[in-house]
Amino acid sequence: DIQMTxxxxxxxxxxxxxxxxxxxxxQGIRNDLGWYQQKPxxxxxxxxxxxxxLQSGVPSRFSGSGSGTxxxxxxSSLQPEDFATxxxxxxxxxxxxxxxxxxxxxx
Amino acid sequence: QVQLVESGGGLVKPxxxxxxxxxxxxxxxxxxxxxxxxQAPGKGLEWVSYxxxxxxxxxxxxxxxxxxxxxxDNAKNSLYLQMNSLRAEDTAVYYCARxxxxxxxxxxxxxxxxx
Numbered sequence: 001d002i003q004m005t006x007x008x009x010x011x012x013x014x015x016x017x018x019x020x021x022x023x024x025x026x027q028g029i030r031n032d033l034g035w036y037q038q039k040p041x042x043x044x045x046x047x048x049x050x051x052x053x054l055q056s057g058v059p060s061r062f063s064g065s066g067s068g069t070x071x072x073x074x075x076s077s078l079q080p081e082d083f084a085t086x087x088x089x090x091x092x093x094x095x096x097x098x099x100x101x102x103x104x105x106x107x
Numbered sequence: 108q109v110q111l112v113e114s115g116g117g118l119v120k121p122x123x124x125x126x127x128x129x130x131x132x133x134x135x136x137x138x139x140x141x142x143x144x145x146q147a148p149g150k151g152l153e154w155v156s157y158x159x160x161x162x163x164x165x166x167x168x169x170x171x172x173x174x175x176x177x178x179x180d181n182a183k184n185s186l187y188l189q190m191n192s193l194r195a196e197d198t199a200v201y202y203c204a205r206x207x208x209x210x211x212x213x214x215x216x217x218x219x220x221x222x
Contacts, residue, residue, distance in 0.1 A: 043212040091208040096154040
């Protein structure tokens with residue numbers, strides 16, 4: 001199975017900050033990676049697919065990059081509604097595997 | 108708009124069975140792969156199972172293989188998860204999700220396995 005790690009596991013940031021979250025795969029997954037945002041008590045929402053493509057309707061302050069084993073999610077200017085937990089998901093091979101999540105909270 | 112509504116969750120004893128349903132609307136259900144994904148209380152996300160648009164291709168996580176069965180009825184725009192031999196570690200919110208990789212998710216249904 002492909003193991004996914006995320007760093008940091010949590011971070012505190014202020015509105016307007018630039019935030020970067022990293023996801024690493026235990027083996028190369030090309031660009032078969034997505035990023036999801038989950039708020040407490042809610043279903044996850046996809047932000048990024050194919051590592052760098054922005055999901056329709058998602059604000060342009062979210063961006064993704066990377067290929068192979070290392071990927072990043074960047075929020076260019078953190079907004080109050082962005083405080084949430086973020087997960088990466090690899091779909092290169094079965095079983096699909098998620099990263100453990102990165103919780104972004106208010107400093 | 109895309110809507111996925113799960114149902115069928117509840118409290119069940121270890122060793123028991125439960126059948127989850129997911130009603131889809133707002134898109135052509137028969138065109139899309141579908142998945143079940145779960146989240147134990149306070150934990151991360153775990154992919155459970157996937158079924159192709161026709162139902163001919165199915166995959167399971169090792170943790171549920173041989174106990175869970177995914178199926179779909181394209182005429183009823185519905186996805187199902189039959190869960191047998193349930194264990195305490197199956198306690199989770201179960202989400203159905205559209206497409207591969209998943210794009211839209213339902214709100215989830217809680218399954219609690221406890222004596």
